[in-house]
Amino acid sequence: LPHFTIEYSANLESLVNISDLCLEVRRAALETGIFPEGGIRVRAVKFDHYAIADLHPDNGFINILIRIGMGRELAAKRTAGAAIFEAAIVFLAEELAKSHFALSMDIQEINAELSWKKNTMHSRLNQS
C-alpha cells in the first residue's frame, strides 16, 4: 500500500504523457509524507473501448483510484488527496483548458483484516 491506478481513455494517449503522469503522481504521493516509498505503486491502464458523456470524439477522461489501508485520520487523507489532485491538475492543465475532459480521483480504503502483503522493497530502501 498505497495503490494508485490511473485509468484513461485511449484518445488521450497522444495528448498526455502517461508515464510522466505516473511519475508525477508518485512524486506528489511521496511528498505528502504519509506513504512509505517502498509501498508506492502507481500504474496506468488505457481503455480502447469507451462511451463518454455526449459521445463527442474529443471527450476524454482520466480517473485516479487510490487504495490505501484503513486507519489514517480523515483530515490526513483529505490533505494528501488534495495535494495529489492538485499535482494532477497542474500536469493536465492543457486538457483541462479544453471543454472535453473529465478528471476525477477518489480514495478507497482497504479492510486491514482482509488484506495481505509481502514486500521485499521496504528492507532494501530502509537500508540505503
Next chain:
Amino acid sequence: LPHFTIEYSANLESLVNISDLCLEVRRAALETGIFPEGGIRVRAVKFDHYAIADLHPDNGFINILIRIGMGRELAAKRTAGAAIFEAAIVFLAEELAKSHFALSMDIQEINAELSWKKNTMHSRLNQS
C-alpha cells in the same frame, strides 16, 4: 461520476461488439434519469489471461462495475441498476443462451469526502 467499467474475457472479443455494449450501457444509464450526461464515463477492458469456472475454453464473463457518489436513495440505485442490467441482458442474449457465460454487475459507492473532480464537459453540455 458515474463510472462504468466493463470487464470481459478476451475470448468474447469476436462474439460481442464491445464498443456497442459501451454505447448501450451509456444509453441505459442516461435513460435512468439520475445521472448527468457530462459525468457518464463507460469504458471496457479486455483480459487476455483468465481462468474461469471449470476452465472450459468457451467459458467467458462480462462484469460491469459501476462507481457512483454516495447519497442517492437505495431504491433509486436499485431501480437504475436493474434497468442497466436489463439492457445488458438484452444486448447479450446470444451469449446468455449458451451454457458458458457469466454476466454480473454491481454498484460501488464513492466516499464524497475522499473524492475530487474537475469536469469541463458539464458547462459545454448545459449550454447546448
Next chain:
Amino acid sequence: LPHFTIEYSANLESLVNISDLCLEVRRAALETGIFPEGGIRVRAVKFDHYAIADLHPDNGFINILIRIGMGRELAAKRTAGAAIFEAAIVFLAEELAKSHFALSMDIQEINAELSWKKNTMHSRLNQS
C-alpha cells in the same frame, strides 16, 4: 462471484507465467471450499505504464483484488484469503527472493442489494 483480478507490472511478463498464476489462484480458491466452481472468475491485467517505489527498473508488483458477495463470516474469509495468498507466495517464490518485488492481496465485499448476476455455467456444472 467471486471475482479475482490479478494486476501486474509489465516488467514481470517475462519472469512470471501469468496464465499459470491465474490457474493457481483458481485452484487455491476452489480448494477453500467456500466458492462455487461456476462463479470463479480469475483474470489478469498488465500495466505498461507504472512508477514503483524508488523507480528502480527491476521493481515489480502483483496485486490480487478479490471481490465477493457480503455475508460470509470474517473467520471464513480470513482463512480462505490466507490460503490463496499462501498459494501465491509459493508460486512467486523466485520473485519474492529478490529485493524488488511487492505482492499484495485484499478482499473487497460487494453489497448484495446493489449486485446483479446471470450465470449460465452453474446449471451445466451442477448437472455433471
